[in-house]
Amino acid sequence: MPKAVEIEIDRVIRRALEVAATPPQKRTEVPIPRWTLKRLVVWIQDRFKIDCCRDTVRKVLKRLGFSWKKARKLLNKANTNKRSEYLEILKGLMQDALDNDHLLVFMDEAHIHLDTDEGFGWSVKGERLWVSSCSPGLAKVSFYGVYIYNLGQVRLFPYDVANGLNSIEVLAQIRAEFPHHKITTIWDGAPYHRSQVVKDEAQILNVNLQPLPAYSPDFMPVEHLWQWFREDLTYHTCYERRADLIEQVQLFQHRLNQTPLDVSDRLWVTSHLEPNEEKLRVSS
Numbered sequence: 001m002p003k004a005v006e007i008e009i010d011r012v013i014r015r016a017l018e019v020a021a022t023p024p025q026k027r028t029e030v031p032i033p034r035w036t037l038k039r040l041v042v043w044i045q046d047r048f049k050i051d052c053c054r055d056t057v058r059k060v061l062k063r064l065g066f067s068w069k070k071a072r073k074l075l076n077k078a079n080t081n082k083r084s085e086y087l088e089i090l091k092g093l094m095q096d097a098l099d100n101d102h103l104l105v106f107m108d109e110a111h112i113h114l115d116t117d118e119g120f121g122w123s124v125k126g127e128r129l130w131v132s133s134c135s136p137g138l139a140k141v142s143f144y145g146v147y148i149y150n151l152g153q154v155r156l157f158p159y160d161v162a163n164g165l166n167s168i169e170v171l172a173q174i175r176a177e178f179p180h181h182k183i184t185t186i187w188d189g190a191p192y193h194r195s196q197v198v199k200d201e202a203q204i205l206n207v208n209l210q211p212l213p214a215y216s217p218d219f220m221p222v223e224h225l226w227q228w229f230r231e232d233l234t235y236h237t238c239y240e241r242r243a244d245l246i247e248q249v250q251l252f253q254h255r256l257n258q259t260p261l262d263v264s265d266r267l268w269v270t271s272h273l274e275p276n277e278e279k280l281r282v283s284s
Contacts, residue, residue: 001050001052001056001060002048002050005044005048005050006060006063006064008047008048009040009044009057009060009061009064010064012032012035012043013035013061013064013066015032016032016034016035019031019032020032020034020071021074021280022280023076023280023281023282025076025282026282037054037057037058038054040057041053041054041057044057074277074280074281075215075216075217075281076280076281076282077214077215077281077282078213078214078215078216078281079213079214079215079281080273080278080281082213082214083213083216083219083273083278084273085213086212086213086216086219087219087270087271087272087273089210090186090219090269090271091271093184093186093210094149094269094271097149097150100182101150101181101182102150102181102182102183102184103148103149103150103178103181103182103183103184104148104149104150104184104186105146105147105148105149105174105183105184105185105186106146106147106149106185106186106187106220106221106222106269107144107145107146107147107170107185107186107187107222108144108145108187108188108220108222108223108225108226109142109143109144109145109162109190110142110143110145110226110229111140111141111142111143111162112140112141112142112143112229112234112245113138113139113140113234114134114139114140114141114238114239114240114241114242114245115133115134115139115238116131116132116133116134116234116235116236116237116238117230117234117235117236118131118235118236119230119231119235119236121235121236131236131237131238132238133238134238134239134240139242141158141159141160141242141245141246142158142159142160142161142162142166143156143157143158143159143229143249144156144157144159144162144166144167144170145222145225145226145229146170146174146222147221147222147225147263147267149221149269151260152260152261152263152264153256153257153260153263154225154253154256154257154263154267155173155174155253156229156249156250156252156253157169157170157173158242158246158249162190162192163192164192164193164195164197164198167192167193167198168197168198168201168202171185171201171202171205171207172201172205174207175205175206175207182206182208183206183207183208184207184208184209184210185202185207185208185209185210186210186211186212186220187209187211187212187220188211188212188217188220189211189212189214193209193211194211218270219270221267221268221269221270222267224266224267224268225266225267228256228266229249229252232252233245233248233249233252
């Protein structure tokens with residue numbers, strides 16, 4: 001491949017990456033379709049009148065320092081200033097947790113269907129990877145996931161639905177388990193989290209509520225718990241009954257709580273902003 005063509009390939013791909021990461025409010029040009037090997041082969045032929053195959057293009061891309069990756073969404077509506085303010089509050093809470101045994105609790109909800117999550121897995125070359133499905137119905141369990149930062153432990157509470165009343169019940173269960181601790185619960189801004197009845201009951205329970213800034217799931221370590229949950233319990237596995245899933249979740253919780261250092265490592269808490277990410281947000 002001529003050097004001039006490689007330089008142009010490098011330029012168009014880097015430009016496409018910049019446009020893809022730019023919020024539509026700041027975009028000054030039409031979005032560029034994702035560059036695939038097939039699309040690059042056609043483009044090289046049209047632009048430079050050079051015939052090549054996908055393998056050649058793949059080698060060029062590798063030589064230029066590119067690799068094929070799964071994209072990650074960046075919520076561009078998140079406000080960088082509010083995110084920074086939250087992290088300052090979080091630093092104080094984490095220090096208080098270490099110095100004064102102030103219990104720091106992160107809480108999030110997930111709706112887990114009984115059907116299998118497909119995911120990737122090893123299979124015999126040349127054969128399809130089949131996994132049994134209980135049919136993609138609506139049957140699911142709403143779990144409240146709780147990460148107790150001080151202890152490196154988790155709690156998982158199953159419910160039919162996530163709502164204000166069940167949120168209060170989970171807060172009450174945490175308070176019952178730790179009756180003498182100062183407790184702060186960090187969760188997102190779901191409408192039922194912000195309801196007055198939940199705020200009033202939290203005050204009665206003497207539980208301080210700290211909301212995450214909007215559009216900031218990256219600040220919620222329980223998101224890592226849900227990924228762990230799916231890897232261990234729902235990838236390539238379906239459940240006939242809700243009770244079967246709940247039973248496995250209880251065993252999963254017990255297993256995790258035997259190794260708090262592993263839990264703390266896996267459920268890491270974001271405590272700083274990444275400048276290269278924040279500059280891509282609308283508010284920056």
